[in-house]
Amino acid sequence: AAESMFNRPVCVQVRCQGCEERRLNVRVSIELLSVSNPVHKKDLAVRLTDDTDPFFLYNLVISEEDFQSLKTQQGLLVDFSAFPQKFIDLLQQCIQEQNKDIPRFLLQLVSSASVLDHTPVFLNVVETNPFKHLTHLSLKFLPGNDAEIKKFLASCLKCLKEDKIKLEEKLKKTEEDLTRQLSYTQQ
């Protein structure tokens, strides 16, 4: 079971090796995954996708144990249960600033390769103050393999089919309603 905490496109600054910086709308999805084997616990799953590119997929899954090393390594002061909301707060700050010329909070997607292609990327939350760049958080994502992309696309297809059925029903109902009103008015 997955509990969705955040799912929306955010503007990121893409930095690849030897390339010009560019902007990209990346959909960030944050979910808590219930894992009950061997014991009941929750993993944090973060997914980066691009609504315009079906093959763009980067994944990060953080277990409570993973989080301990992330916490030490990046000097975080929150615990695992509070971390998702703090991450979302940081994303919200970036979203608030994303249309400004000089945003104070910025999301960077950094790759050591020359293009975003089958290599890990870092998603960094960077604050720029008059003195320096401060990296609040840096998360490493792995590119999705074919099997993961396949599963992701199947879930998109399922949602889209449901949307389409709802739209068809709404269209039918709208036509019926208004036609009925029209015939009633004309009497």
Place this chain on the structure above:
Amino acid sequence: AAESMFNRPVCVQVRCQGCEERRLNVRVSIELLSVSNPVHKKDLAVRLTDDTDPFFLYNLVISEEDFQSLKTQQGLLVDFSAFPQKFIDLLQQCIQEQNKDIPRFLLQLVSSASVLDHTPVFLNVVETNPFKHLTHLSLKFLPGNDAEIKKFLASCLKCLKEDKIKLEEKLKKTEEDLTRQLSYTQQ
């Protein structure tokens, strides 16, 4: 470039090793693929999918050279250019018979495994007359790998997104049209 010749669900009889026979609706797509490398030629691409199962994908691509061995092996009397239409004629005959208790023409999907799962399958067009079963055609399909399923799902997603946009536009236009007519009638 691909030229679509046939694309619709047909009822097939599934036969796996040691399993009970069952019916399945399989979408058969037949396309001519233009290949211009090294010389200009056309390949016949046949795809089996299941509208209710995004991971169900079997492929067969027949080049003109492949066809020569198929022709010899199965004693076919048509040439490569006439083959696709003959195949479609056979499918149509199966479709016409598919709701009958004892269909004269039947499509079989045969696997040597115990389930349809990552093993090749044969699609057979079988005629049953009072005397015997006659196999008119037997084509071997390979299961799609993750990369092929990924590409197929991305193309489904693209079509479905276009359908959804058209539906949204139609709903908007219908609402506007009928609201205008209604207000006109009420004046």
